[in-house]
Amino acid sequence: MSASSNVTAPIKSLPADMELVLKVIPLPADVNANGDIFGGWVMAQCDLAGSVIPARHAKGRMATVAVNEFVFKQPVRLGDILSFYSKLVRIGRTSVTVTVEVFAERHQAQGEYIKVTEATFTYVAIDDNGRPRPIAQA
Template sequence: MSTDLSFGPAHKAPADSAVTLAHIMSEQDTNLYGTVHGGAVMRLVDDAAAAAAGRHADGPAVTASVDAMTFHAPVRAGDLLTVSAAVEQVGRTSMVVAVRVTAERWNSSGPTAQVATARLTFVAVDADGLPRHVPMLRTP
């Protein structure tokens, strides 16, 4: 019996599924304290993570859990958020996606600050909503 250690189509690197979204936050996103509501940031995090998971799975993937969500700094209306997500771990049908959120003023090239990080678990599903296998993760 031979062992094939080559990476075939059943293996994907984290970069193969990486996603970056950008969104300018508005007054409609703010809470009673005048900062952007955490739920508005979480929605963007879930969107980016779902896109990364779907790319890795080559099809639909649903959020199973938000394993960690940490807010490091407030976000304000007029901030341009950049949300970067990539699959960092896979199981038989599940994927763990790491997300990093940065903010900068929409109209300047000033400093960029990390404002949130998150880890979410997704499950790949078939047309009937049942879990299905995902490609293995190729790591360096």
């Protein structure tokens, strides 16, 4: 596969079927030795973004129980404006699963977006002892 086939074409619009849950700009302290943003930093931001929708259902303490999938599609660069979109996948008896998609608006290409990361997380509602507790069904 050639390097050019690995590049994602910019898109002009963001997901209409997902909710914008976080926007953030990585800082110089978040850069790795290659000059890109640390993958671990991106993962931490995805975990925060992924917790927004489950918090509405858990109505109390919750914890990340699984990172079901995590795909880095493109590098995140210093100066990118990152938009984190999330969507509910499943509500179980004690858990909530969501997808998170991350789009970068490159510093020199404002108004164009590139999907840089996608992930699926499961969060579990927990009681004061850290044990799973039921989620009230709407």
